[in-house]
């Protein structure tokens with residue numbers, strides 16, 4: 001095997017410029033996709049020791065990194081000469097290719113870092129350096145900001161509904177700069193414009209945070225937008241969550257941070273002679289108002305096009321009559337860089353249907369439940385008011401039903417945008433500072449008849465890159481997967497939410513229940529890391545957490561408890577498992593400990609009774625103390641494991657012992673030794689005990705058997721709410737009965753995902769019976785199951801981040817084909833399989849620098865082929881064992897095609 005590779009390498013003479021510049025035999029391993037703190041070429045990194053990751057590619061199997069060298073320089077030229085004046089790691093003997101901590105000269109604000117990597121392969125050969133990647137350091141110190149916070153002159157009373165302010169600053173340049181960056185934080189939301197153009201393609205910047213603890217600034221490269229002569233910066237501010245001036249039950253109008261919109265904006269330019277110049281917000285900026293006369297995130301936006309100030313953001317505009325801005329104290333929170341993907345418009349959908357529900361009341365059906373807004377194209381007389389109401393349900397008579405989504409709004413109308421025409425030909429408009437959850441847009445006030453081409457739906461959410469794909473021969477599963485993805489993105493706008501319409505709240509429980517699905521499908525780690533920072537900002541000294549994050553203060557008295565709050569511990573744990581991120585876990589260690597200590601202070605004899613329980617169950621209810629104590633145990637265990645990782649042996653033991661005490665208490669309180677049932681035997685109680693590992697080992701088989709019997713007695717239906725559904729999926733699969741999950745997931749009557757589809761769902765719903773919201777993500781863990789069980793791609797808890805993983809496709813029901821891909825931090829992992837006659841064909845991809853344990857369904861090792869060979873002659877595959885009905889191999893990196901004979905009962 002080694003021979004084969006060596007022969008091929010000899011044939012492949014690579015010209016390497018390294019060292020002597022003479023042609024050398026080099027490695028074919030290519031270093032690609034450089035990432036700094038998860039992001040590709042980020043601007044505005046404000047951690048002083050950023051973590052660097054790269055992926056490796058090779059045409060050959062069995063490749064891995066044995067050493068690396070990272071070069072970081074502050075000029076591209078220097079790096080091109082292979083000199084790293086900021087950091088030259090030298091040759092480091094290590095297989096670490098993700099989260100390598102920068103260890104060079106201390107990084108200072110604004111430094112543009114150019115970096116590249118080369119690696120040594122399994123034969124200790126090195127290839128060319130990677131392409132050059134970059135990251136820009138942000139503004140690390142408060143004194144780096146020369147810009148002042150500014151606002152429109154006014155008083156505190158002006159916190160009520162006010163037109164969205166426009167800010168403007170013109171300036172002359174003797175020549176264009178060679179490099180220019182804008183650092184901007186405009187709260188609640190801002191849109192930055194330069195010389196008449198919108199800068200970048202972000203919308204709803206910056207992401208929501210608890211502004212009195214932390215506000216985020218965004219960095220743009222604006223070099224190409226500046227010109228010799230006169231230039232102008234323009235900024236429009238929306239209220240967002242910073243100035244929630246309308247009322248709803250969650251009290252954001254009483255938020256301690258609430259204030260009128262404020263702006264801090266700093267344009268820094270460097271010229272060809274190395275001179276620099278800064279244009280920074282201060283009281284010399286001009287302010288005015290424009291056409292946005294109302295904006296409130298839960299209500300909507302009103303735009304009077306007659307008030308547009310044509311050219312206000314262009315250099316030539318005369319602003320002499322505009323008042324001056326006023327210096328403002330700004331939010332009290334620290335300014336940090338927005339180190340996560342921004343919110344963007346990711347798709348534009350054409351409506352599927354248009355009806356006139358009553359004379360002059362037009363209802364556009366987008367055909368897809370979603371988050372975003374409508375773009376309207378209309379013409380008519382000036383002053384005509386077109387009103388767009390958004391919702392996800394219709395009344396029987398075809399009119400819009402906003403009953404559920406509007407129930408908590410205490411002032412103004414829910415999800416309603418108004419456009420007032422200027423009366424000049426065709427007018428195209430879309431809102432800027434709100435988003436809505438909807439499938440239907442009801443339009444009234446049109447000057448004439450509506451037509452389908454008047455309106456488009458703009459899909460808006462945190463613009464993650466996709467990190468996975470899944471499809472299989474079962475169409476129902478494909479549709480569930482599709483709906484899950486829609487609900488997932490509908491519920492991420494800088495922080496994870498429960499629903500995009502009724503609440504837009506960062507319910508912590510919903511977030512952790514969907515986090516594994518999020519990590520399989522999307523490049524979501526950076527966004528989760530940001531939100532875990534938001535939880536830190538909300539954690540009280542007592543250790544307590546609120547049920548929604550960010551919050552104005554609502555959610556400590558109701559809506560929290562371990563089943564929700566554990567997002568704080570569980571999501572970092574998932575980031576560790578799926579992305580190999582130890583920092584997010586260890587950085588918060590003391591706070592996680594404090595949370596567990598808080599639960600201990602609430603526990604009575606090891607049982608925690610506070611908090612919400614299994615929410616929206618199908619029929620059986622489970623006492624909250626069962627699920628709350630289950631999460632208490634899980635959190636204590638994670639704290640103990642993190643302590644061990646940090647070398648804190650004392651703590652590791654202490655929290656390990658605490659976990660054991662909780663387990664004993666749990667069994668004392670809830671386990672009936674005679675019946676083998678927990679808490680009277682609901683599916684949730686049983687699966688809670690099994691999933692968390694609370695069942696005494698000697699009882700595990702009996703409890704598991706009882707759970708399966710219970711489900712069978714319920715005709716294979718799940719009977720659980722959001723917590724129990726995830727437990728069931730996880731514990732049945734771990735116990736070797738994924739077929740029971742398959743049976744639940746293929747149901748098409750109550751309660752099931754299939755039943756929602758039968759009713760026309762295009763997203764996941766809040767409740768099994770279809771009541772309430774129709775765009776919730778909390779039942780979305782089923783998508784993670786598709787990857788884990790049908791694709792069979794499972795991370796190894798002992799070699800995190802998919803450094804090692806297994807590929808174990810399970811043959812279930814009528815599924816004869818599945819294609820799963822997950823783009824891990826090491827590169828794409830693929831598991832594509834198909835049953836053809838009595839043959840099982842499995843094509844897999846294992847990234848360079850990783851290894852996998854592959855389970856090939858078959859009970860006869862000798863009949864398995866891989867590529868052209870029988871497996872015993874295979875290349876880079878090692879037979880391990882026969883286990884159940886699988887032949888198990890250990891494989892090195894590369895692509896493989898296994899063909900096996902299926903055991904008689906599996907063949908189709």
Ligand code: BGC
Nearest residue numbers: 498503507509510559612778
């Ligand atoms: C939200 C849920 C949330 C729950 C907690 C609901 O109103 O929509 O998703 O987890 O409250 O009680």
